[in-house]
Amino acid sequence: MADSDPDLPASTHDLSAQFRKDVLVGLSQPQKVIPARWFYDLRGSELFEQITSLPEYYPTRTEIGIFRECCPKVADLVGPGRVVVEFGAGSAAKTPLLLDAIAPGAYVPVDISGEFLRESCVALAERYPDLPIIPVEADFLHPFPLPAEAGQGCALGFFPGSTIGNMTPAPAVDLLRSMRASLGDDAMLLIGMDLIKDEQRLVAAYDDAQGVTAEFNRNLAARINRELGGTLPLDSLDHVALWNEPLARIEMHLRATRDIAFEVCGEPFSMREGETIHTENSHKYSPTSADLLLLAGRWEPVAHYFDKEHLFMVVLARAISTDMTA
Numbered sequence: 124m125a126d127s128d129p130d131l132p133a134s135t136h137d138l139s140a141q142f143r144k145d146v147l148v149g150l151s152q153p154q155k156v157i158p159a160r161w162f163y164d165l166r167g168s169e170l171f172e173q174i175t176s177l178p179e180y181y182p183t184r185t186e187i188g189i190f191r192e193c194c195p196k197v198a199d200l201v202g203p204g205r206v207v208v209e210f211g212a213g214s215a216a217k218t219p220l221l222l223d224a225i226a227p228g229a230y231v232p233v234d235i236s237g238e239f240l241r242e243s244c245v246a247l248a249e250r251y252p253d254l255p256i257i258p259v260e261a262d263f264l265h266p267f268p269l270p271a272e273a274g275q276g277c278a279l280g281f282f283p284g285s286t287i288g289n290m291t292p293a294p295a296v297d298l299l300r301s302m303r304a305s306l307g308d309d310a311m312l313l314i315g316m317d318l319i320k321d322e323q324r325l326v327a328a329y330d331d332a333q334g335v336t337a338e339f340n341r342n343l344a345a346r347i348n349r350e351l352g353g354t355l356p357l358d359s360l361d362h363v364a365l366w367n368e369p370l371a372r373i374e375m376h377l378r379a380t381r382d383i384a385f386e387v388c389g390e391p392f393s394m395r396e397g398e399t400i401h402t403e404n405s406h407k408y409s410p411t412s413a414d415l416l417l418l419a420g421r422w423e424p425v426a427h428y429f430d431k432e433h434l435f436m437v438v439l440a441r442a443i444s445t446d447m448t449a
Contacts, residue, residue: 299420
């Protein structure tokens with residue numbers, strides 16, 4: 124079976140091959156695991172947008188509230204004419220709050236889901252007809268060149284949603300360093316980071332009463348079936364969300380409700396009843412641990428912005444000069 128359609132663009136070839144590799148390697152581990160970035164095909168992206176509106180899911184509305192308060196202050200610190208590069212743009216729902224405040228020179232949304240990305244850009248182009256909008260379909264875990272059409276302005280990375288929390292510390296540092304490499308020496312970064320809070324509130328945010336998050340989790344298995352010739356029995360996989368206190372993270376798993384056997388890309392796999400596929404981590408931070416992570420990623424925190432309940436934090440950071448880093 125071919126990895127991807129030979130007529131698709133090279134970036135799609137690369138992403139399809141990486142998806143196949145990550146799934147096959149992850150399902151072969153003693154603790155089966157699939158990276159969370161593969162949630163976001165078109166259906167997964169649509170489901171996540173539904174999640175952000177759920178009453179239990181506080182991060183999105185809380186972060187939007189912070190942006191409404193802080194973006195004018197951010198504008199004073201970053202100055203006009205920046206090339207805004209949004210990593211994992213998705214629907215770009217929070218983006219206008221930033222673009223309206225800072226008078227950017229161009230907007231470069233980057234996302235792994237090209238179809239969803241292009242749909243989002245249509246609405247933004249209508250709202251900002253004079254702003255160059257240059258979408259890039261890419262896996263931003265690795266450095267990539269900014270498009271020449273974006274111009275020569277200094278970059279402002281935009282990474283809302285606490286997406287950095289999906290990674291364990293070492294890959295998170297690698298990602299921040301990759302962003303630093305992509306954005307350049309004079310860049311700044313505006314990043315959302317979820318804060319540690321009580322377990323009940325955290326678990327509810329990832330296991331909502333309507334079951335949307337459960338459908339979002341199972342959609343990953345449906346994607347494997349559809350794109351990789353998988354035979355995972357979706358009706359035998361339960362959604363599980365739990366708080367791992369020692370590692371300060373919410374974990375999501377797909378748990379087998381019975382012994383199952385299935386294939387992916389023609390390769391056989393099996394799971395015992397109760398065995399899980401680990402599909403997501405969502406790390407939570409203290410302000411101190413967040414700053415340490417950014418510094419390790421070669422970003423110096425400049426300003427911190429919080430909501431009144433201190434549920435969530437937005438940090439503005441500047442690139443640390445390469446001659447000051449190891």
